[in-house]
Amino acid sequence: MASARTDDDRRLKPNIELVPELTRAEQQREARRERRQRRRARRKAGSIPPPSGESGYEEHVGDTAKKEADSFSEQLPVTIGDQGKSPLGIFVEEKDLVSYRRDWESSWGGNFGLFQDYTCVRAMLFTRRPTPPHAGVKTCLQIFSIRVTEIDDGLEWPLEVYGLVATRDAVDHNRNIIFRRERDACQCLAKQGSLMLTGPSRAVVFTDPVDIEIQLKVKGTTEQEDKDLISKVLVYGRDFGNDNSGAAGHLVRTTCSSQLCSLELTSAPIAGAVEATIISIEVIQGRWPKNLGIRVVSGTAGTDEDFVLLDARDGRFRVDLADGLIRHSRHIVCVEQDGGLKLSVEAYKRNGDFYEGSAVTVLPPKRFSASLGICKLNFCTVRFTVAWSCLANVGDLKAHGI
Incomplete structure (x- = not known):
């Protein structure tokens, strides 16, 4: 190189x-x-x-x-809760967001705070301090893009979209924001448009399954007319099957759908x-x-x-x-x-x-x-x-x- x-x-x-x-x-x-x-x-x-x-x-x-x-x-010292074992996930599993939140609060709320809390682990953790023996390379999940590919139920392009997309990994199980927009700062999506991603705020570690929480809305004329575009949780597990789709560096294009739209998420595991x-x-x-x-x-x-x-x-x-x-x-x-x-x-x-x-x-x-x-x-x-x-x-x- x-x-x-x-x-x-x-x-x-x-x-x-x-x-x-x-x-x-x-x-x-x-x-x-x-x-x-x-x-x-x-x-x-x-x-x-x-x-x-x-x-x-x-x-x-x-x-x-x-x-x-x-x-x-x-870096400011932070206190990390006890590490638990994430439930094993298949390659992509769609879960109801309400039940997911209930399960998360039961499993992790005692150690990691509120469901809506952001990750407390910062980027550049060992940039200026001596690298300790326990720190090293990890397998990470790289998310390249999230694209709205199809819309239905009377929606028309362009769409004014707001909400959030966040990952949760075994580091602290809190939200690592990939995309977030408030209603008054929504993104206007042209036909089959990609979300303007701004995260993650630190590397997404892929030693255990990674959850990807998606909550997106479409802005209407008034807030009462706003629609839930999609609310899903995708679970990326360690075992991707026998087609080598989860091999390090291999791009994976994953589709998830709701009544109103379909999303395509492009990602790849990055080993070492x-x-x-x-x-x-x-x-x-x-x-x-x-x-x-x-x-x-x-x-x-x-x-x-x-x-x-x-x-x-x-x-x-x-x-x-x-x-x-x-x-x-x-x-x-x-x-x-x-x-x-x-x-x-x-x-x-x-x-x-x-x-x-x-x-x-x-x-x-x-x-x-x-x-x-x-x-x-x-x-x-x-x-x-x-x-x-x-x-x-x-x-x-x-x-x-x-």
Whole structure:
């Protein structure tokens, strides 16, 4: 994989300790935030919420990857409840949400709080602290996309969708948000549209079956006219049968349905993985043209599917011209320890036609610390800051007071 890296990336000396670089990046981001806040204060009299397209990520990743990326603060110790044994699941099992909640509260509520609580385990757990002996690589579940493929019962495109999708794994059995939108910040889905995913907020560990909780609604003219689009729980078990559909790196496209719609969820198990957190994406040379849309893509050596960090091809301009920051939607990617993290940037015309793309930069994974990656287009240079961390199961976290 090293041969696939660019000359610029080689000059970045990825094996050196990058903590000073991280500290400088932290200070620069803080200064940029303060400048933006002052500009907003001058433009607006009073506090006005940000546009719905920008608020989604800060709402449900704010206590995990967002704060980690902004501050690089040391991880706060948390108390993890006793690890239990998840019920064995078949490849995909649909369960009634009401009974699922009742079962969850009976099995896990005493140790892990309320059903609606978010995961208390943060990303970048061992990025800056020494990696303890119990931390290492794990099999993880990578969710690439969730798409509404069919609608029924009188619904018509486009749909205004809100609600949540969350995973629950054996780490703490709490919600790890993949998608969340409030009613007043719903997503407008065109025909067979994909949800704008913003999670997970940490790696989804796949050592035991993973539950995927789906609660989506369609916005009506009034709240009383809103409809339940789909309410399901999918259970991804360890044993996928004999067709090799659950083999590491093998893409699985799963369909679940309700009376109103069908969803297609694309995912893959990633074996022997470490956690990569895409902390920042910045234009460091040149300038991103206002008339170009942008798509930022990551991937791993073991899968052919794109893991989209940002898709703003339709004109939702997301490059801050003042400081060059690219506000990406997703941050956590699981990468095979013996593979590589692939990064690339694509530019699009406002009509959606492809304009230009960078070469793919491949970063070798680490067990801790951070890496810098460079992607070049003709009109600008984009730099990625990526933090690495090993993973640990719930029993080890609790035993070590984390």
